[in-house]
Amino acid sequence: MNKKSLSNTQELLAEAKRSILFTTVRPEVVMEKGEGLYLWDTDGKKYLDFVGGWAVTSLGHSPAVIAKALTRQSEVLVNASPSFFNIPMIEYARLLVDHTCFDRVFFASSGAEANEGAIKLARKYGSLYRDGAFEIITTVNSFHGRTLATMSATGKKKWENLFEPKVPGFTHVPLNDFAALKAAVNDRTCAVMLEPIQGEGGVFEVASDYIRQLRKLCDEQGILLIFDEVQTGLARTGKLFAYEHYGVEPDVMTLAKGIGGGFPLAALLVKERFNIFEAGDQGGTYSGQPLAMAVGLAVMQEVLAKKLADNAAMQGEYIQKKLHELAARFQLTNIRGKGLLIAFDLPTEQGAAVVAACLRQGLLVNSPQPAMIRLMPALIVTTAEIDAMTQILANVLQEVLG
Ligand SMILES: Cc1ncc(COP(=O)(O)O)c(C=O)c1O
Structure with missing residues (x-):
């Protein structure tokens, strides 16, 4: 039996690569805890989560x-x-x-x-x-x-x-x-x-x-x-x-x-x-x-x-409004969706690069197709969290798309 300790991120990642059946490429991150719209990894880095466990964490993390x-x-x-x-x-x-x-x-x-x-x-x-x-x-x-x-x-x-x-x-x-x-x-x-x-x-x-x-x-x-x-x-x-x-x-x-x-x-x-x-x-x-x-x-x-359907409708509109504000600057098109299931198209097939840069800057988003970004945060998301997301996204789009 392998008795090596799993006391830090590097050891955990090494063990993950050794013992977990490969099915998908995952980033070099081990998630440890979550609260509301946020996740923390084993190095204590905080992420604003606009993937929501893949449209799963309706009430946020660890409600x-x-x-x-x-x-x-x-x-x-x-x-x-x-x-x-x-x-x-x-x-x-x-x-x-x-x-x-x-x-x-x-x-x-x-x-x-x-x-x-x-x-x-x-x-x-x-x-x-x-x-x-x-x-x-x-x-x-x-x-x-x-x-x-x-x-x-x-x-x-x-x-x-x-x-x-x-x-x-x-x-x-x-x-x-x-x-x-x-x-x-x-x-x-x-x-x-x-x-x-x-x-x-x-x-x-x-x-x-x-x-x-x-x-x-x-x-x-x-x-x-x-x-x-x-x-x-x-x-x-x-x-x-x-x-x-x-x-x-x-x-x-x-x-x-x-x-x-x-x-x-x-x-x-x-x-x-x-x-x-x-x-x-x-x-x-x-x-x-x-x-x-x-x-x-x-x-x-x-x-x-908590009338979260109403919150989803209201905050979804707010997200789309914020995305429209970024659209001209970064050539974002087809901002679409309903409630808190939203996507937009990038001018080039840089979805994976945007997701990776967002992760580095502490934001989780998803790219369902090479030139698209999708957002599906928890139903409890607030305007302050949307503002924070938009800020990081704008920085990332500047970095990746120039
Ligand atoms: C519309 C739809 N149907 C079915 C599934 C499969 O669900 P599960 O992964 O829980 O089996 C998904 C998962 O993304 C989905 O989006």
């Missing part, structure tokens, strides 16, 4: 609400087994049902797992009501997760030939091209699945009339409309759920990321008429796990009590 919920629940019941109901599971399901257009909830632990559930539900629906239809239409440039089926659902160019053979039954159409979507529907189609705002793809929003036409088409054809709100759900876009912006109700919605505030938690929500799974069709050891349920319940209660 007391989550600590309390976990402490209280872990003293009472950590795990009863997925074959029993438990109290926080029932309370949380009721809260979700009360605040959405849906009637039933299945709980999971990650966005990909919730989307797998939605895919299975759509195939079940196809087998029961559409003569075995199993194909699902998704959009080019979409992101739905990293399991085999959700990778096949994802419309990411880079993944086209990865981990062959693909799970069959997914067709990709360009977002907001209704004619292409209509042409893709056939007898084998059981569902259309899309993100109301493509998050990982670079913050591209579905058009209102497209989504209304799509809803009508799904009704006429008897196919399911699934919204993947893993990134847009729970106040991120300035409404509790993004579908509320468009005046349409999907049949199925998936949630993850922000609903757990950093704790692994996901949900699949359906209308009563799609309550069609039979015993054994769907499940999971951690489905409805009490600790996750207590956290989800506490996070959502806090989001509602």
Whole structure:
């Protein structure tokens, strides 16, 4: 056994490189603690976090609400087994049902797992009501997760030939091209699945009339409309759920990321008429796990009590205003998004350089595509923190873009 000490950053990084399976390039930083909008690394350096744990830390880092919920629940019941109901599971399901257009909830632990559930539900629906239809239409440039089926659902160019053979039954159409979507529907189609705002793809929003036409088409054809709100759900876009912006109700919605505030938690929500799974069709050891349920319940209660959807809408507008002030100076274009899911384009493919320079200057931002920067801070972000972010960003853009 290796008994070397792990008492400083260099030793920790050396051990990380030795023992953690390589899956992605990470910076030479080890994060140690977080509070509100800030993170600190093991050298005590402070970072203003506008990535928010990847649109996850709705209430900021280490919120007391989550600590309390976990402490209280872990003293009472950590795990009863997925074959029993438990109290926080029932309370949380009721809260979700009360605040959405849906009637039933299945709980999971990650966005990909919730989307797998939605895919299975759509195939079940196809087998029961559409003569075995199993194909699902998704959009080019979409992101739905990293399991085999959700990778096949994802419309990411880079993944086209990865981990062959693909799970069959997914067709990709360009977002907001209704004619292409209509042409893709056939007898084998059981569902259309899309993100109301493509998050990982670079913050591209579905058009209102497209989504209304799509809803009508799904009704006429008897196919399911699934919204993947893993990134847009729970106040991120300035409404509790993004579908509320468009005046349409999907049949199925998936949630993850922000609903757990950093704790692994996901949900699949359906209308009563799609309550069609039979015993054994769907499940999971951690489905409805009490600790996750207590956290989800506490996070959502806090989001509602503090009216964080309103804060997301207001602060999102303020961020866009500040970005517009920088736009002419640095040739920033296409400032876009809703609430606290915002992106803009750089004049050149310098996204990675901007992210790295921001990190050096104590600011965390994300570059979903080579010439884009995305911001998705915690829902509790303040104007003072936005001013601080804008200041660092301006310095970095000056340094990188000149
Ligand atoms: C829209 C969307 N769906 C699904 C996922 C996958 O979620 P998870 O990483 O929790 O499996 C993501 C993750 O970024 C996402 O943005």
